[in-house]
Structure formats: structure tokens, C-alpha cells
Amino acid sequence: MATTAKVDVPGSDPVLGVQEFLKLLLRQGEIGGVFVQTHLNPHGMPMPTLITDPERLDRADPLAPAFPMNAARMAARLTHGRSGDRVAAVLRPCEIRAFVELVKLNQGSMDEILLIGFDCLGAYSNRNYPRYIGGDDPMSLTSGFLGKTGGSEDTAQSDYDIAEACQSCENLEPLGADIGIGLVGMDLGDHFVVTAHTPQGEAVLSRLGLADVEDPSARRAAMDALVEKRTAYRNAMFERTHEATSTLAGLSEFFARCVNCYNCRAACPVCYCKECVFLTDVFDHKPWQYLGWARHKGMLKMPTDTLFFHLTRLAHMSTSCVGCGQCSNACPNDIPVMELFRTVGARTQAGFDYVPGRSFDEPPPLSVFKADEFPEVAGAD
Amino acid sequence: MDTAVAEEETPQAPATEAFEPTIVAFVCNWCTYTAADLAGTSRLVQRPNVRLVRMMCTGMVDPKYVIKALLGGADAVLISGCHPGDCHYINGNYKARRRVKLLNDILDQFGIDRRRLKLTWVGASEGNEFAETVNDLIEEIRELGPIETRDMMVL
Numbered sequence: 399m400a401t402t403a404k405v406d407v408p409g410s411d412p413v414l415g416v417q418e419f420l421k422l423l424l425r426q427g428e429i430g431g432v433f434v435q436t437h438l439n440p441h442g443m444p445m446p447t448l449i450t451d452p453e454r455l456d457r458a459d460p461l462a463p464a465f466p467m468n469a470a471r472m473a474a475r476l477t478h479g480r481s482g483d484r485v486a487a488v489l490r491p492c493e494i495r496a497f498v499e500l501v502k503l504n505q506g507s508m509d510e511i512l513l514i515g516f517d518c519l520g521a522y523s524n525r526n527y528p529r530y531i532g533g534d535d536p537m538s539l540t541s542g543f544l545g546k547t548g549g550s551e552d553t554a555q556s557d558y559d560i561a562e563a564c565q566s567c568e569n570l571e572p573l574g575a576d577i578g579i580g581l582v583g584m585d586l587g588d589h590f591v592v593t594a595h596t597p598q599g600e601a602v603l604s605r606l607g608l609a610d611v612e613d614p615s616a617r618r619a620a621m622d623a624l625v626e627k628r629t630a631y632r633n634a635m636f637e638r639t640h641e642a643t644s645t646l647a648g649l650s651e652f653f654a655r656c657v658n659c660y661n662c663r664a665a666c667p668v669c670y671c672k673e674c675v676f677l678t679d680v681f682d683h684k685p686w687q688y689l690g691w692a693r694h695k696g697m698l699k700m701p702t703d704t705l706f707f708h709l710t711r712l713a714h715m716s717t718s719c720v721g722c723g724q725c726s727n728a729c730p731n732d733i734p735v736m737e738l739f740r741t742v743g744a745r746t747q748a749g750f751d752y753v754p755g756r757s758f759d760e761p762p763p764l765s766v767f768k769a770d771e772f773p774e775v776a777g778a779d
Numbered sequence: 780m781d782t783a784v785a786e787e788e789t790p791q792a793p794a795t796e797a798f799e800p801t802i803v804a805f806v807c808n809w810c811t812y813t814a815a816d817l818a819g820t821s822r823l824v825q826r827p828n829v830r831l832v833r834m835m836c837t838g839m840v841d842p843k844y845v846i847k848a849l850l851g852g853a854d855a856v857l858i859s860g861c862h863p864g865d866c867h868y869i870n871g872n873y874k875a876r877r878r879v880k881l882l883n884d885i886l887d888q889f890g891i892d893r894r895r896l897k898l899t900w901v902g903a904s905e906g907n908e909f910a911e912t913v914n915d916l917i918e919e920i921r922e923l924g925p926i927e928t929r930d931m932m933v934l
Contacts, residue, residue, distance in 0.1 A: 437877065535821070587782065640888065643888065643889060644888070644889070644890050645889065645890040645927065646889050646891070646927045646928060646931060647888075647927065647931065648890075648892060649889050650882060650933050654933075660926065675843070693934060697932055699932070699933045702934075703934075705850060705934050706843070706846060706847060706850055706934070708845040709846045709850070709885065709889075710842065710846055711879075712885050713842035713846065713881060713882060713885060714842070716885065717881070729888065731846065741888070742884075742885055742888050745884045745885070745887075745888060746881055746884045746885060749880060749881065749884040750877075750880075750881075763881070764874075764877055764878070764881065765876055767870065767873035767876065767877050768873070769863060769864075769873060771876070772876055772877075772880045775876050775879050775880045775883065775898055776876050776879070776898040776899060777900075
């Protein structure tokens, strides 16, 4: 497996190259539609869009440094049940991992989807992307962001950079994808490569009549350097967050600006419950309860249950956290939610030797058990 | 917060008075609850620090029950059910063990000592075992001291 083919870039613009590749897929790949981030307004935010007409792909821009939402949820919707045709979904690596988690949690299916990933160089937050594009046509800026050789140029702007989640993301390769678009280390003015990672991807790729190439070692070296840089950033972030929240008082201060809007939960791709318990009658407290709690300590912060909410969410989904950072993106008060969830998630995932999104063969830790495990928690006697 | 205010807020626990731990115990109907009942009818000495919550199975103890108890000022949480292989619902106790493992890894991060969450297996006929488990836990937590949430104004 792992056929690698070359896609030529027209007009020195890799965005056009990706569009041409997607058009080829729609015309020859036995694909019914392409699900891809697309500019729908002249200066707005590109949004996940389902496209069936190849002519409509001319504003598709999956490589733009914009990440309005984790589209794994939308991909799950597209595959929860039958559509009768296969859709090619162009997703970031973290979106693919979240989608794999959702499939394992029975929220989506791999039956009618072809996952197309790409080397992800990150994205600006929803607040900073509009600053990045200013008054320009956003499509004209994407190739500049990617740099001449995919990741070689500094992404930092005057007083902001790509999102913290992206700066601290060491999983930028689209390993779970059927087909991966290789950008890092490529001469993007000339070409990029596409690699099949699965039999399905292999079958589709072989239909397109692209020229096979060896996966150049230049990509490997450039990728390793990027991963190393981001891993170092991540480790520093883990340390900083761990220190700030090593006591409950620290955690309380960490969430001091939280207004219980639950946007982090709404934005989270793996927090999939149709009705969150925190929105049910269970938390519809009565006036006498509030007064009773207030009397207990002489005062009561309202809204109540802020730490309770975050700790419960950590217990419910941290083993599936893919680190996409949409929780931080969605926070109206700029609480670094991603930092905490990744820090704690790294611990809970390591505790079960689980990597979210890595494989369909690994069941989510809380969905299975063994008779003989964790003797330190409670023995087998 | 200045110290004068802090002292005013905890008049019920002056330093001279011995600390009495409060322990919330989620016990399964079929084994540990029956054992607790047996301990009572056998007139075994049990201290009044434990608040028993009778569940149908430890497998239905959601992590949020534990979190709520600890944030609400419980000094420790005990989850106790049937021995492995004896679960009335076949495997609920194994599921409970994974959740306790998960909670340990999370709560540890925020400075909540792992000893504040305990999972044990106590069978229906083990009244003495139940009394011993509870009394040992009370002593352990007494040494550990009160949980941080008792004095926290903002949660």
C-alpha cells in the first residue's frame, strides 16, 4: 500500500492544485460529493460545505488558516444512516481523529465516506482569522500562509499567531485518512503529493491516472522538524497548565471568568450527548436550595456548579479529546479550556494506553473492561 | 482574602476541635448494602461519619456523583460493591473500577489525594469486613485532614 502520486500545481497556487484534485475526484473517483471548507462570502469565514457540482469547487479552500468549527460533527451527520452515495470529506487531522472517535461511539459511519486529510499547518482563531484576511480576498492569502515549502515560514503576525491548540499540536500528519495530501517540505509552487493510506484510498487514487512518485525524504525531514517544534511547545504548555491547576483553588482561578455558557461543550466534537445533563431539570435548582447552600458557607457564587461542570466533562470525554482547541475558540471569555483538557486528557489517555482517533480496533476505554486489570484501584480478590 | 474574614467564615471548626471526616459511600444493593445491614444487626461498632447511598449496582455510579460529593465537602468517597464475578448484573463492578481509575487520574491533577476515593469489594455476608473498611477509611482520612473544598468560597 501507500501509493504516492504527484499533483501538479497550476499558476503556482497550491489552493488551485487542491481544487483540481477534488474536481478530478468528483469526475472520476466514483464520489457523489465533496465535503470541504469553502469561502461562501467575499471576506467572511470559510465554512464546511457539501459540494456536488465540480464547477462549485472554485471557492473551496481547505488549506486556509481558518478553523471555524470541528467539522467531524458534520461528517458524522453525513454518515449517520444512508445517503446512497459516497462523500469525500476533506478534514484536518484533528477532525479526522474526532470523526474516528464519533464512529466508535456509534455517531457516524465509515460506510459511505472517503476521508481526505492534509498536512495541517494550523489555523488562526475565529477572532484572529478576520484580522489576518483584513480587506483582502482570503483565497489569495492561503498560499502565502502555507509558505513556499509548506510550513517553512513563520505564521506569527504582529501580535497574534495560529491558535494555541495548533501551536501545541504534534499530530499534524493525516494518518487516519484514506488519502493524505502531503504539503510539508514540498515545493508548493510546483506540486504536492497525495498518498493512499487504506485500500479504499488506494482504489480511488488508482482511478485518477496520476503519476506515481516516491514519497520524498525531504517531506519526512521537514515534518519531523515541525513535530519536534510543536511537541516542545506542547510540553511547556502541559507544564504551565499543570502548575496553574495543581490545587482546587488554582482550578477555581483558572475558571474564574467562566459564565456557564457551555459553549465549550457545544463546540466540542466528541461531547456528543443530544441532551447534556447540565441542561436538564437535575440542575434546575429551587430557590430554597440556593438559600440553603448560601447559608452553609455564608455565600454562594452564581451561576453554581462551574467546576462541577468542567470536572464532569473531563470525566466524560477527556479520554476522547483530540486537542482540536475548539473549546478555547468558542469561549467568550478567553479561558484556555483546551490547555486544561489536553493536559488532563494526556493523563487519562495514558492511564488506559489509549490514543483517541488512532484506530478503529481500539474501543473507547470507558466502553470496555477486563476482569484482570488495575489491581492498584481494587484487587481481583 | 484577608485572614480576619477567613477566620470568621469557619467558626464551626476551631483548631482545638478534632476533625471529623465526612464520608459519602455509594454501596450496591446486593452486596455491600446488605453487608452494612448485617454489620448493624450484628451490633458491630461503626462510627457515624459515613453517609450511605444505596445504589442498585456500583456500575451505575457516574463519575459526576463522586465529583459532586467531593466538591460539596465530603472528605472522601467510598464505592463498594460485589466481589469480581459476584456482580448481580454480571460486570457492573468492573465498569466501576475503570471509572475509579479514570477519576483518580483526573482528581490527582487538582491536588485531590487519591486516598479520598476508595473502591472496595465487600460481599453480603461480610458485615465485619464492612465495619473494618469504613473504620479504617475514617482513620486514614482523619490523618489526611479535611478536603480543600470545605473552605472554598468559589466552586
